[in-house]
Amino acid sequence: AQSVTQPDIHITVSEGASLELRCNYSYGATPYLFWYVQSPGQGLQLLLKYFSGDTLVQGIKGFEAEFKRSQSSFNLRKPSVHWSDAAEYFCAVVLMDSSYKLIFGSGTRLLVRP
Amino acid sequence: DTAVSQTPKYLVTQMGNDKSIKCEQNLGHDTMYWYKQDSKKFLKIMFSYNNKELIINETVPNRFSPKSPDKAHLNLHINSLELGDSAVYFCASSRDTSPLHFGNGTRLTVT
Numbered sequence: 001a002q003s004v005t006q007p008d009i010h011i012t013v014s015e016g017a018s019l020e021l022r023c024n025y026s027y028g029a030t031p032y033l034f035w036y037v038q039s040p041g042q043g044l045q046l047l048l049k050y051f052s053g054d055t056l057v058q059g060i061k062g063f064e065a066e067f068k069r070s071q072s073s074f075n076l077r078k079p080s081v082h083w084s085d086a087a088e089y090f091c092a093v094v095l096m097d098s099s100y101k102l103i104f105g106s107g108t109r110l111l112v113r114p
Numbered sequence: 115d116t117a118v119s120q121t122p123k124y125l126v127t128q129m130g131n132d133k134s135i136k137c138e139q140n141l142g143h144d145t146m147y148w149y150k151q152d153s154k155k156f157l158k159i160m161f162s163y164n165n166k167e168l169i170i171n172e173t174v175p176n177r178f179s180p181k182s183p184d185k186a187h188l189n190l191h192i193n194s195l196e197l198g199d200s201a202v203y204f205c206a207s208s209r210d211t212s213p214l215h216f217g218n219g220t221r222l223t224v225t
Contacts, residue, residue, distance in 0.1 A: 101162070
């Protein structure tokens with residue numbers, strides 16, 4: 001069955017340190033891939049997306065993600081984390097079967113140490 | 115200019131009651147969705163409507179009934195509320211294969 005895995009439930013980094021959040025998917029073809037961020041009490045905001053083309057995609061707030069077909073991964077990175085980045089991060093894929101269905105991973109909570 | 119707006123933001127009610135959550139989008143999108151986020155933050159799709167037609171119905175109890183009066187609105191009515199219905203419900207919209215735009219959620223608490 002198609003699935004999205006975020007192996008890290010939570011990650012703590014120091015402000016200014018680099019960040020990488022992992023995401024793996026299980027899907028027969030290359031899906032559409034997304035990263036969303038959810039701040040406490042808020043909805044989900046799109047950080048970036050990958051449909052095709054360049055496997056390194058740039059997003060908002062200084063985030064980037066790299067699609068690696070051989071590893072079925074779409075990891076999110078940021079070179080220098082800010083305290084305001086503390087939030088829940090969700091990787092998601094769209095299954096292009098008979099409908100356009102967005103499937104989410106279980107999320108990774110990012111904590112930022114001052 | 116809120117793109118996807120949901121009302122109410124908070125909803126506290128007793129078991130057995132019937133309640134509705136409303137959603138409106140002003141993005142001109144043709145597809146709208148309802149997602150449920152449980153206490154562990156897991157997000158799961160419930161329904162999707164395209165041009166007022168139901169296209170996704172993910173094994174949701176019959177007590178949940180979505181209604182789309184037009185392309186810009188997708189409401190969720192819940193009958194006979196149960197404790198397990200407590201969650202945050204998110205509305206979203208999209209157009210063709212564009213990314214989903216989400217509302218800020220409705221936190222439903224059933225006591």
